[in-house]
Amino acid sequence: MKTDLFIGGKWVPGSEGTFPVLDPSSGETITSVARAGASDVDAAISAAHEAWPSWAATAPRQRSEVLRRAFEAMVERREEIAALITQEMGKSLDDARGEVTYAAEFFRWFAEEAVRIGGELRTAPGGANRILTFQRPVGVSLLLTPWNFPAAMATRKIGPALAAGCTVVLKPPEDTPLTALLLAELLADAGVPQGVVNVLTTDKPGELVTRALADHRIRKLSFTGSTQVGRVLLAQAADHVVKCSMELGGNAPFLVLDDADLDAAVQGAMVAKMRNHGQACTAANRFLVHESVVDEFTEKLVSAMRAVPSAPVINERALANLEAKVELSGGKIQLGGKRTKGSGFHYPPTVVTDVPRDSVLGREEIFGPVAPVFTIQDDEDAVAFANATDMGLVSYLYTADLARGLRLAERLDAGMVGLNRGLVSDPAAPFGGVKESGLGREGGYEGIAEYLETTYVATSW
Structure with a gap:
C-alpha cells in the first residue's frame, strides 16, 4: 500500500509528516499517509509544468493507448481496488466493485475521445479570409476530488485531462486518499510519463489549495464538492483567471x-x-x-x-x-x-x-x-x-x-x-448541474472540452 506523495514519477515523504486514515466501519486507523506542505505543492506543480510540453506534443494515439492500458489494469485489479475503497470509505464490496467498473470506463471513454480532438476550417462570411481553428490543452490542471467515490471522481477528471494533453496535480480527500495513490501507481505502470500525474495528500486542504491557486502555472481547476467550498475556490481562481469546472451540491x-x-x-x-x-x-x-x-x-x-x-x-x-x-x-x-x-x-x-x-x-x-x-x-x-431550490444537479x-x-x-x-x-x-453522458450546482460538464463529448482551449487563425490563399 502506497502512503507517500507521488511527485514527478517518484514516491516521496511529505514535508509535514503524516496523518491517519480511518476505517468508517470501525473508527480505527487503517494507516497513515504523507501530509503535503508548501514545498511539496511547489514541487508537484513544477513537475507537472515541466512535463506538460512533451505530453501535449505526444501523439493523440499514444495518449489514447496509455489510457486504454489504465482501463485494462483497473478491470484486472478490480477486486484489489474495490477492497481498498470499502476499507477506507465504508461502502459495501458490491457497491465498490460497481464503482471500479464505472471508474475504469472513464479511462476507456476518454481513450477514445483523445483521438477525436477536432478543429474547423471555413470561409469568413465576407469572403476575405478563411477561419481556421484548432484545440490545444489548457495546461497544468489542479484536480480536487471528494471522498464518496474515491476512484470514479479521480478517473472522471484524470481521464479527460490526460486525453487532452494536460498534466495534473491531484489532491484526493483526506478521508479516502489511499485509492488515489493506488491509481497513481496504476497509471505509472500503464506508461504515464514522469510528472504528468502527481498526487498530493493532506488533512489541511485549504492551505494546500490556496498555495496551488496562487501559482500562475495552474491554468485549470476541477472541483467536486460542496457549493460553499466551490464559491471560495472560484474567488481564489479569479486572481489568475483560472479556467474552472465545478460539480457542486444537489437537492x-x-x-x-x-x-x-x-x-x-x-x-x-x-x-x-x-x-x-x-x-x-x-x-x-x-x-x-x-x-x-x-x-x-x-x-x-x-x-x-x-x-x-x-x-x-x-x-x-x-x-x-x-x-x-x-x-x-x-x-x-x-x-x-x-x-x-x-x-x-x-x-x-x-x-x-x-x-x-x-x-x-x-x-x-x-x-x-x-x-x-x-x-x-x-x-x-x-x-x-x-x-x-438554488441547486439544480x-x-x-x-x-x-x-x-x-x-x-x-x-x-x-x-x-x-x-x-x-x-x-x-x-461516462458517455454529460454530467453536471445548473444554478448553484456547478459549472461545466464531466463525461460525454463535453468532458474533454473542459481541458481544451480554442485558437483561431485568420488566413487566406
Whole structure:
C-alpha cells in the first residue's frame, strides 16, 4: 500500500509528516499517509509544468493507448481496488466493485475521445479570409476530488485531462486518499510519463489549495464538492483567471406522479437514494409524491428500506449532521432515525413523512440514508416545489405517460433528469448541474472540452 506523495514519477515523504486514515466501519486507523506542505505543492506543480510540453506534443494515439492500458489494469485489479475503497470509505464490496467498473470506463471513454480532438476550417462570411481553428490543452490542471467515490471522481477528471494533453496535480480527500495513490501507481505502470500525474495528500486542504491557486502555472481547476467550498475556490481562481469546472451540491427531487408504476418507482428510489448509502450528490433528496398514491408509495418504500442493512457514513461529523437534520425535520419517523449502536459511524435507512416543505430536509442536501416524503397535489405543484431550490444537479421523475414526463422534464431546473430511471450517471453522458450546482460538464463529448482551449487563425490563399 502506497502512503507517500507521488511527485514527478517518484514516491516521496511529505514535508509535514503524516496523518491517519480511518476505517468508517470501525473508527480505527487503517494507516497513515504523507501530509503535503508548501514545498511539496511547489514541487508537484513544477513537475507537472515541466512535463506538460512533451505530453501535449505526444501523439493523440499514444495518449489514447496509455489510457486504454489504465482501463485494462483497473478491470484486472478490480477486486484489489474495490477492497481498498470499502476499507477506507465504508461502502459495501458490491457497491465498490460497481464503482471500479464505472471508474475504469472513464479511462476507456476518454481513450477514445483523445483521438477525436477536432478543429474547423471555413470561409469568413465576407469572403476575405478563411477561419481556421484548432484545440490545444489548457495546461497544468489542479484536480480536487471528494471522498464518496474515491476512484470514479479521480478517473472522471484524470481521464479527460490526460486525453487532452494536460498534466495534473491531484489532491484526493483526506478521508479516502489511499485509492488515489493506488491509481497513481496504476497509471505509472500503464506508461504515464514522469510528472504528468502527481498526487498530493493532506488533512489541511485549504492551505494546500490556496498555495496551488496562487501559482500562475495552474491554468485549470476541477472541483467536486460542496457549493460553499466551490464559491471560495472560484474567488481564489479569479486572481489568475483560472479556467474552472465545478460539480457542486444537489437537492434532487424525486417526483412520483399519480399514474406512476409504484413498484418501479420504489425500485428506482432505492437506487437513487441508497446508492453509496445516500452519500452522493445525485442522491434523491426530496420525495415528492402525488396525494393519491403517497400512502401506498410510502408503505412500499418503508418495506424496501427496512430490508437494507445499516452501513457506515464517512465520519462522526457526517453522522452527527444526519441526526440533527432528522431531529429538526418536524416530520414523523416511519423507519430508523437514530444512529446504530456499536463501533464506527453507522446510520440506518430512515423514512420521514409529513415533513414541512420549509424544513431542513426540504431545503438542504442530506447526504445520507434519509428519505423525506412530501405530498404534492398536481403537476404544477410538483414542478414548483422541485424547482424551489438554488441547486439544480439532477431530478428524477416517474410517470406512465412518456409525453407527460418529457414535458415536465423540460421544465425542471436540472442539468440531468432521470425519467423512469433511478440512475443517471454514465461516462458517455454529460454530467453536471445548473444554478448553484456547478459549472461545466464531466463525461460525454463535453468532458474533454473542459481541458481544451480554442485558437483561431485568420488566413487566406
